[in-house]
Amino acid sequence: MEIPRVGHGITSPVSPCEDMIKNLSLEAIQLCDREGNKSQDSGIAEMEELPVPQNIKINNITCDSFKISWDMDSKAKERITHYFIDLNKKENKNSNKFKHKDVPTKLVAKAVPLPMTVRGHWFLSPRTEYTVAVQTASKQSDGDYAVSEWSEIIEFCTADYSTVHLTQLLEKAEVIAGRMLKFSVFYRNQHKEYFDHAREAQENKMLPSVKDNSGSHGSPISGKLEGIFFSCNTEFNTGKPPQDSPYGRYRFEINAEALFNPKTNLYFGDFYCMYTAYHYVILVLAPGARQVMSSASSGCPHWTSLTTAS
Numbered sequence: 001m002e003i004p005r006v007g008h009g010i011t012s013p014v015s016p017c018e019d020m021i022k023n024l025s026l027e028a029i030q031l032c033d034r035e036g037n038k039s040q041d042s043g044i045a046e047m048e049e050l051p052v053p054q055n056i057k058i059n060n061i062t063c064d065s066f067k068i069s070w071d072m073d074s075k076a077k078e079r080i081t082h083y084f085i086d087l088n089k090k091e092n093k094n095s096n097k098f099k100h101k102d103v104p105t106k107l108v109a110k111a112v113p114l115p116m117t118v119r120g121h122w123f124l125s126p127r128t129e130y131t132v133a134v135q136t137a138s139k140q141s142d143g144d145y146a147v148s149e150w151s152e153i154i155e156f157c158t159a160d161y162s163t164v165h166l167t168q169l170l171e172k173a174e175v176i177a178g179r180m181l182k183f184s185v186f187y188r189n190q191h192k193e194y195f196d197h198a199r200e201a202q203e204n205k206m207l208p209s210v211k212d213n214s215g216s217h218g219s220p221i222s223g224k225l226e227g228i229f230f231s232c233n234t235e236f237n238t239g240k241p242p243q244d245s246p247y248g249r250y251r252f253e254i255n256a257e258a259l260f261n262p263k264t265n266l267y268f269g270d271f272y273c274m275y276t277a278y279h280y281v282i283l284v285l286a287p288g289a290r291q292v293m294s295s296a297s298s299g300c301p302h303w304t305s306l307t308t309a310s
Contacts, residue, residue, distance in 0.1 A: 050148035063126030069115035084135040126218025161218040186230035189245035
């Protein structure tokens with residue numbers, strides 16, 4: 001893969017980037033994070049004859065890839081040697097703080113037939129909104145580039161983890177699982193106000209709520225599945241749940257057999273690291289088709305958190 005010869009940098013239609021070039025193998029694509037002004041670049045010259053990409057289309061979107069295509073004036077198409085793609089993560093104040101930095105990314109690709117697949121888990125996060133703009137370029141004999149104007153800016157959102165990605169997470173969870181311990185109860189910790197509200201306003205029931213966005217950013221259950229969250233962590237020395245919980249001082253416990261028995265359907269939901277010595281597994285427990293539930297709240301799915309030491 002060739003590294004484009006540039007002067008001070010490549011301009012961006014959205015935001016400036018850091019002054020560096022990353023030569024990463026991605027088929028015909030490489031990353032270029034640069035900063036600069038096109039009119040001042042010694043390595044990039046403006047050429048009006050090069051067509052500006054029009055009517056940009058994004059499709060076949062996954063959690064870490066997408067296909068991009070556009071329309072162009074065919075007059076100068078044979079002169080185009082490269083495409084410059086400006087990819088930026090949209091501003092999101094609630095983004096997962098454990099994920100990689102929100103840095104703008106320049107993709108330099110050889111001019112290949114469209115649609116072109118852009119793939120890379122190191123610069124694409126699942127379930128994340130991005131903006132993209134495209135520029136056509138022609139490499140000159142001296143190594144410099146003539147470029148078109150930037151196209152319009154298009155927005156799109158990446159998808160959740162696919163079944164393939166979830167299977168990979170499940171396999172990682174099985175590998176990292178250490179010593180297995182029996183547990184006898186599921187428990188739920190909350191503040192006093194939560195349980196008071198359940199008694200007084202919810203007929204002494206804990207009602208389902210939507211799974212929050214904690215855990216892996218691409219987990220398909222986050223922000224979608226309704227249920228009640230329980231933990232089943234067990235201490236090695238006592239065989240009982242830990243005394244402390246970050247969710248509150250008050251605890252509700254239920255015998256494990258009441259939620260997890262031969263009639264229960266069990267689904268893998270997520271596996272993630274909190275950047276400590278522990279990893280977390282999220283499992284979804286749902287009643288079987290023939291199982292009769294005693295109350296309305298107990299008929300909903302439950303997700304439970306298992307903790308494993310790395």
